[in-house]
Amino acid sequence: MKNYKIAILAGDGIGPEITAEAVKVLKVIEERNDVSFELLPAAFGACAYFESGSAFPHQTKAICDEADAILKGPIGLSHEDSKRIPIDEQPERGALLPLRRRYNTYANFRPVSLPKSLAHFSPLKPEIIGEGIDLMIVRELVGGLYFGEKEMGVNDAGLRYVRETLEYDESQIHQIMQQAFKLASKRRKLLHNIHKSNVLKSSVLWNEVMEEVAKEYPEVQVVNMLVDAAATALCLKPTQFDVMVMENMFGDILSDQGGGILGSLGLMPSACIGPDKAYYEPSHGSAPDIAGKNIANPYSMIGSVAMMLENSFDMEAEAKNVWAAMQGVFADGYSTADLSKPGSGVTMISTVEFGDKVVEKL
Amino acid sequence: MKNYKIAILAGDGIGPEITAEAVKVLKVIEERNDVSFELLPAAFGACAYFESGSAFPHQTKAICDEADAILKGPIGLSHEDSKRIPIDEQPERGALLPLRRRYNTYANFRPVSLPKSLAHFSPLKPEIIGEGIDLMIVRELVGGLYFGEKEMGVNDAGLRYVRETLEYDESQIHQIMQQAFKLASKRRKLLHNIHKSNVLKSSVLWNEVMEEVAKEYPEVQVVNMLVDAAATALCLKPTQFDVMVMENMFGDILSDQGGGILGSLGLMPSACIGPDKAYYEPSHGSAPDIAGKNIANPYSMIGSVAMMLENSFDMEAEAKNVWAAMQGVFADGYSTADLSKPGSGVTMISTVEFGDKVVEKL
Numbered sequence: 001m002k003n004y005k006i007a008i009l010a011g012d013g014i015g016p017e018i019t020a021e022a023v024k025v026l027k028v029i030e031e032r033n034d035v036s037f038e039l040l041p042a043a044f045g046a047c048a049y050f051e052s053g054s055a056f057p058h059q060t061k062a063i064c065d066e067a068d069a070i071l072k073g074p075i076g077l078s079h080e081d082s083k084r085i086p087i088d089e090q091p092e093r094g095a096l097l098p099l100r101r102r103y104n105t106y107a108n109f110r111p112v113s114l115p116k117s118l119a120h121f122s123p124l125k126p127e128i129i130g131e132g133i134d135l136m137i138v139r140e141l142v143g144g145l146y147f148g149e150k151e152m153g154v155n156d157a158g159l160r161y162v163r164e165t166l167e168y169d170e171s172q173i174h175q176i177m178q179q180a181f182k183l184a185s186k187r188r189k190l191l192h193n194i195h196k197s198n199v200l201k202s203s204v205l206w207n208e209v210m211e212e213v214a215k216e217y218p219e220v221q222v223v224n225m226l227v228d229a230a231a232t233a234l235c236l237k238p239t240q241f242d243v244m245v246m247e248n249m250f251g252d253i254l255s256d257q258g259g260g261i262l263g264s265l266g267l268m269p270s271a272c273i274g275p276d277k278a279y280y281e282p283s284h285g286s287a288p289d290i291a292g293k294n295i296a297n298p299y300s301m302i303g304s305v306a307m308m309l310e311n312s313f314d315m316e317a318e319a320k321n322v323w324a325a326m327q328g329v330f331a332d333g334y335s336t337a338d339l340s341k342p343g344s345g346v347t348m349i350s351t352v353e354f355g356d357k358v359v360e361k362l
Numbered sequence: 363m364k365n366y367k368i369a370i371l372a373g374d375g376i377g378p379e380i381t382a383e384a385v386k387v388l389k390v391i392e393e394r395n396d397v398s399f400e401l402l403p404a405a406f407g408a409c410a411y412f413e414s415g416s417a418f419p420h421q422t423k424a425i426c427d428e429a430d431a432i433l434k435g436p437i438g439l440s441h442e443d444s445k446r447i448p449i450d451e452q453p454e455r456g457a458l459l460p461l462r463r464r465y466n467t468y469a470n471f472r473p474v475s476l477p478k479s480l481a482h483f484s485p486l487k488p489e490i491i492g493e494g495i496d497l498m499i500v501r502e503l504v505g506g507l508y509f510g511e512k513e514m515g516v517n518d519a520g521l522r523y524v525r526e527t528l529e530y531d532e533s534q535i536h537q538i539m540q541q542a543f544k545l546a547s548k549r550r551k552l553l554h555n556i557h558k559s560n561v562l563k564s565s566v567l568w569n570e571v572m573e574e575v576a577k578e579y580p581e582v583q584v585v586n587m588l589v590d591a592a593a594t595a596l597c598l599k600p601t602q603f604d605v606m607v608m609e610n611m612f613g614d615i616l617s618d619q620g621g622g623i624l625g626s627l628g629l630m631p632s633a634c635i636g637p638d639k640a641y642y643e644p645s646h647g648s649a650p651d652i653a654g655k656n657i658a659n660p661y662s663m664i665g666s667v668a669m670m671l672e673n674s675f676d677m678e679a680e681a682k683n684v685w686a687a688m689q690g691v692f693a694d695g696y697s698t699a700d701l702s703k704p705g706s707g708v709t710m711i712s713t714v715e716f717g718d719k720v721v722e723k724l
C-alpha cells in the first residue's frame with residue numbers, strides 16, 4: 001500500500017469551505033484504492049498572519065517540506081481589509097510567492113475547459129463554444145516581474161518612484177518550454193507561443209529559446225501570437241487553442257480571462273509543478289464577499305485534487321473519475337449560486353451538497 | 363476660417379486602405395465646415411524602413427512636428443516577415459514607441475463601445491451585452507515596461523539572460539489619473555482602477571497616487587480591481603465598467619480583450635494625447651493577412667478621425683455625426699468580410715464601399 005502525505009492549506013475566504021469538499025473526495029479515493037493519504041492541515045495566508053504574525057509560518061513550511069504534495073486553497077483579503085497587513089506580509093507576498101519560490105514550482109498548468117454540455121455557464125455564444133473549449137495554459141510561475149528586484153524610493157527630483165525588474169535567463173525559459181512542448185506532443189500537437197516580442201526584449205529571448213526547444217519536437221506545430229492578440233482571440237475563437245505557453249504575468253491575466261470565458265473562475269483548478277514538489281490550487285481568489293455562505297462551488301478545489309491524483313500519485317484513472325463525477329453533477333441539473341443565476345433552470349445546491357453529490361457519483 | 367495641418371501616416375498592411383477612407387471623411391468635414399485641413403502624408407513603419415532605412419525618417423518627424431494632429435494607420439509585419447528587419451529597427455521599436463515618446467502622448471483613450479443594435483458582432487451572449495457596452499480604457503502610454511531600460515547578455519553562469527525594468531514615478535501616475543478622473547467626472551462618475559498591487563510595487567505606488575488624486579474628485583466613485591480580476595470581469599459583465607484606468611502593458615492586453623468582446627479589433631479606434639500634440643490610431647495591428655484585399659473595415663480609422671475632430675479641433679458635433687454615420691451603415695445591414703461571416707444576413711461590402719457609404723450618410 002502506498003502512503004502519501006498531503007499538506008492541506010485551506011487558506012482564506014471561501015478556502016476552508018471548498019477545501020473541506022476536496023478532502024471528502026480524497027477520502028473516497030483512499031477507501032477504494034490501495035493507497036492511504038495522511039492529511040496534514042497547516043495555517044497559510046491572512047488567517048495565519050493574524051494567528052501567528054506570519055502568513056507562511058515555520059511550522060507550515062516544515063509540514064510542506066515533508067509532504068508528498070500540497071493542496072492549497074485561495075488566500076487573500078478584500079482590497080480594504082488587506083490594508084490591515086503591512087505590504088510585505090500580505091498573504092500574496094508573504095506566503096504564496098514564497099511557497100512558489102521555495103519549491104521552485106515553475107510550471108503552472110491551468111486547464112480552461114468547458115464541455116459543450118456546460119456551454120450555458122459561458123458568457124460566449126454557443127456557436128463560439130462549438131464542440132467545447134479544451135485548452136491548457138502553461139504559465140511560467142517563478143520568474144519575470146513576480147520575482148525580479150523591486151526598488152521604491154524618492155528620486156533626485158524629489159518624486160516618489162518605483163522600479164521593478166522583469167528577468168529571465170535561458171534556463172528558466174528552457175524548462176517551461178520543455179513542459180509545454182511535452183504536453184503539446186501528448187495532446188493535439190499544437191502549441192501557441194504567447195509573447196510580446198515587438199516591445200519586450202524578454203520576449204525576444206523567450207522566442208529564441210522556444211525555437212531551439214521546438215527542434216526537439218518537430219511533430220508539434222508552433223503558432224506565435226502576441227499577448228494582446230491572444231486576449232482578442234480567447235474571446236473570439238477559444239477553440240483554436242490547445243496548449244498555450246507564456247511568461248508569468250501574461251499567464252496571470254490570460255488565465256483569468258480563461259475563467260471569464262468559461263463563466264467563472266470557480267471552474268479553474270491548477271497544478272504548480274516543481275522539480276521535486278508540486279502544489280495544487282484554484283486559480284481564483286478567496287472571494288471574501290461570498291465566504292461563509294456555503295454557496296461557493298468547490299469545482300476548482302476538487303479539480304485541483306484530480307490534478308494531484310494524476311500528476312503526483314500517477315492515479316490517472318481516478319483523476320478522470322473525479323472530473324466525470326463533477327460534470328455528472330452539473331449534467332444532473334445541479335449548480336451553485338456563484339456559478340448560476342436563480343431561474344436559469346438549474347437546481348441550486350450548496351457547497352456542501354455539491355461535494356456530497358460528487359462523492360455519491362464516485 | 364481655421365486651418366489645420368494633419369500628418370497622415372498610412373502605415374503598413376491594411377493601413378493605406380483604411381487611411382484612404384478616413385481621408386474621404388476628413389474631406390467631407392472640411393467641405394461643410396469653416397475649416398481647412400492640410401493633409402501631409404509621410405512614410406512611417408516597415409514601409410518607411412524598406413524605402414529609406416528608417417521606420418520613422420527625419421522628414422516624417424519634421425512633418426509631425428509641424429502638424430496640428432497626426433492620423434496614424436497600423437504598422438508592423440507578420441511574425442515571419444518582421445525577421446527581415448533588425449530587432450531595434452522593427453516598426454514598433456523603431457517608429458511607434460519613438461512617436462509616443464517624442465510627443466509624450468501619455469494618455470491613450472480606447473473606447474470599447476458597442477450599441478445594443480450591433481450586439482450581433484460580439485461573441486458574447488445578448489444578455490451579457492444588455493443595453494450595450496460603452497466603456498473607455500484610459501491607458502498610460504509612455505511609461506512602464508515599454509520605456510524602461512533593457513539589458514540582454516550572458517551572465518556569469520554562461521547563460522543568456524534579459525532584464526528589463528518597469529518604472530513609474532508619481533508625476534507620470536498623477537497625470538494619467540488626472541485624465542481618468544476628469545473623464546469619469548464627465549461620464550458616469552465611476553472609475554475602475556486596475557492594478558496588481560498584491561504583486562507589483564509599481565501598483566502600490568499607482569494606488570497611492572490614485573488615492574491622492576481621488577480627493578480632488580469626490581463625486582467619482584472608485585472601484586479597485588486587480589488586473590486579472592478585470593480580465594475575468596470584462597468577459598462576464600462588461601457593462602459594469604464606465605472608465606477604466608491602468609498602466610501601459612495592462613492597457614495593451616485589456617484593450618485588445620476589449621476588441622475581442624466587441625467582436626473585432628476593427629471596432630477599436632483610439633486617441634493618444636500628449637501635453638502639446640495628439641495622434642490618433644486604430645488599436646489593432648496591420649493585419650498583413652488581409653491587406654490589399656479591400657475587405658478591412660475602416661471603422662477604427664474613421665473612428666480615430668472622429669476622436670481627432672473632438673479632441674484636437676473641438677468639433678464635437680461633427681465627431682458625433684461621424685459615429686452616427688458609421689453606425690447607420692451597419693444599421694442599414696452592411697458589413698465587411700473581416701467583421702461578419704457570409705450568410706449572417708448582412709450585405710457584404712468592401713473597404714471602399716464602406717467608406718463611401720459613411721460619406722453618403724454624412
Ligand SMILES: CC(C)[C@H](C(=O)O)[C@@H](O)C(=O)O
Nearest residue numbers: 076092096252283560561590
Ligand atoms: C494571488 C496572486 C499573487 C496570484 C498571481 O498573481 O499569481 C493569483 O492571481 C494567481 O493567478 O495565482
Ligand SMILES: CC(C)[C@H](C(=O)O)[C@@H](O)C(=O)O
Nearest residue numbers: 198199228438454458614645
Ligand atoms: C504595436 C504595439 C507596439 C502596440 C503596443 O503594444 O502598444 C499595440 O499593440 C497597441 O496596443 O497600440
